[in-house]
Amino acid sequence: MSTDKITFLTNWHATPYHAPLYLAQAKGYFKDEGIKVALLEPNDPSVRGAQVTLASLAGLLIMKQDVTEIIGTGKVDLGFKAMIHTLAAKARDFPVVSLGSLLDEPFTGVVYLKESGISSDFRSLKGKRIGYVGEFGKIQIDELTSHYGLTPADYTAVRCGMNVSKAIIQGEIDAGIGLENVQMVELEEWLAAQGRAKSDVQMLRIDELAELGCCCFCSILYIGNEGFVAANPEKVRAFMRAVKKATDFVLADPYAAWKEYVDFKPVMGSELNRKIFERSYAYFSQDLKNVRRDWEKVTRYGQRLGVLSPAFTPNYTNEFLTWPLEKESADPTGDQKRMVELQCDVARCGGFRRLPDALKV
Numbered sequence: 001m002s003t004d005k006i007t008f009l010t011n012w013h014a015t016p017y018h019a020p021l022y023l024a025q026a027k028g029y030f031k032d033e034g035i036k037v038a039l040l041e042p043n044d045p046s047v048r049g050a051q052v053t054l055a056s057l058a059g060l061l062i063m064k065q066d067v068t069e070i071i072g073t074g075k076v077d078l079g080f081k082a083m084i085h086t087l088a089a090k091a092r093d094f095p096v097v098s099l100g101s102l103l104d105e106p107f108t109g110v111v112y113l114k115e116s117g118i119s120s121d122f123r124s125l126k127g128k129r130i131g132y133v134g135e136f137g138k139i140q141i142d143e144l145t146s147h148y149g150l151t152p153a154d155y156t157a158v159r160c161g162m163n164v165s166k167a168i169i170q171g172e173i174d175a176g177i178g179l180e181n182v183q184m185v186e187l188e189e190w191l192a193a194q195g196r197a198k199s200d201v202q203m204l205r206i207d208e209l210a211e212l213g214c215c216c217f218c219s220i221l222y223i224g225n226e227g228f229v230a231a232n233p234e235k236v237r238a239f240m241r242a243v244k245k246a247t248d249f250v251l252a253d254p255y256a257a258w259k260e261y262v263d264f265k266p267v268m269g270s271e272l273n274r275k276i277f278e279r280s281y282a283y284f285s286q287d288l289k290n291v292r293r294d295w296e297k298v299t300r301y302g303q304r305l306g307v308l309s310p311a312f313t314p315n316y317t318n319e320f321l322t323w324p325l326e327k328e329s330a331d332p333t334g335d336q337k338r339m340v341e342l343q344c345d346v347a348r349c350g351g352f353r354r355l356p357d358a359l360k361v
Contacts, residue, residue, distance in 0.1 A: 005036040006232075006239060009067055009079035011220065012162055013041045016268060016277035017103055017181065018080070019261045020284070024246035026264035033238035040076065042067060066134070068223070072096045077228045078239065083298050084136055084217040084307075090315040091308050095226035098316035100240055100288035103220040103280065105336070107343070109205040110141075111164060111183050112175035113191075118202075122148045122209055131160040131167050131176030136307065140177070143305050144209055165190070177206075179218065180343060181279035188347070189272050198347070212301055213333060216294035221316075233320070240320045244288055254281055254352040281352045282342055289325045290316040293332065 010018055021039065024030055030037045068086065071079050072094025080102060081089070089096050110130065112118040118125060122144060132138050138159070142152045160167040164176035165186035178184060180203065188198040207215045222243065229236050250257040258277055262269040268277075295314040302308035318325065329335050335355060342353055 005038040007076045009040045009076045011080040017280040020246040024242040029242035033242045035238045078224045083219045098221040100222045101285040103283040104285045105215040106283045107180035108218040109203040111178040114200045116174045126154045128174040129156045131158045131173040217298045282354045
């Protein structure tokens with residue numbers, strides 16, 4: 001695919017937490033940096049074999065691959081992907097590298113409704129149908145079942161991709177892996193529309209179940225094809241400067257940012273999406289850096305799961321972030337506890353809130 005544009009593939013169809021990317025386009029930040037960026041959306045990137053449609057100068061190209069494979073094989077230059085999938089792609093010899101972070105440590109876990117008979121005891125999942133996103137989600141659940149004295153035969157795995165909320169609502173699964181700032185919000189709003197308590201949706205957090213001490217395995221990253229990055233370092237720096245400027249705008253004035261995002265991407269204009277944006281606000285990375293501590297933890301986790309080899313070297317760099325980077329938190333566990341309280345407050349009252357910087361140093 002020959003083009004002078006940088007091609008960027010999202011990890012999902014346009015969603016509220018993609019705001020910095022689309023605002024960098026809408027506000028002309030890419031143009032200001034002297035680059036052209038084509039923003040591409042997969043139809044359903046969570047399902048291996050899903051179709052991805054790319055509008056290019058040569059015409060229409062249809063591919064059936066995972067997002068990391070598409071980037072790794074050089075068909076697209078840059079994209080979004082979660083940390084654990086970025087690591088797993090590299091382990092499968094796809095040359096991808098993380099250039100920075102979009103979302104830091106969104107809470108991820110097994111989401112369920114109280115009526116399902118599931119409780120805070122992981123063993124209550126015995127005999128249940130559990131939905132998962134992709135190949136790695138099944139590996140995670142299998143490892144957790146063994147941790148709690150169960151086996152994969154004790155539950156029914158259902159691959160439903162990002163459509164966990166829909167599958168729970170339609171009764172296709174009893175629980176599924178999801179994000180606090182996306183699937184939890186979708187189910188809360190569905191419950192409210194039914195006249196039911198939002199608190200009827202619960203989550204068994206994977207970081208707590210697996211004793212990880214962090215939620216960073218699902219941090220959403222800006223990733224790139226290593227060959228493209230090596231051949232175009234100035235373009236990559238320009239791209240990262242543009243999305244950093246857009247991130248600064250989102251964090252400084254989330255109300256104006258949301259309005260401009262909806263103006264640029266009208267499909268975002270729903271109350272549900274607005275609430276997902278509010279719940280995502282606290283997770284946006286302010287300096288976009290790859291946090292070394294998190295990469296080390298998730299690499300060890302991947303090695304424990306057998307996804308990564310004992311000698312695996314994490315595939316990330318901060319060399320394209322050309323601004324001062326913040327110090328790593330001195331109390332990441334405390335930050336997680338404070339984030340739980342903050343997000344509960346946002347769920348109750350709405351609005352835009354983040355952890356004070358003073359609590360993270």
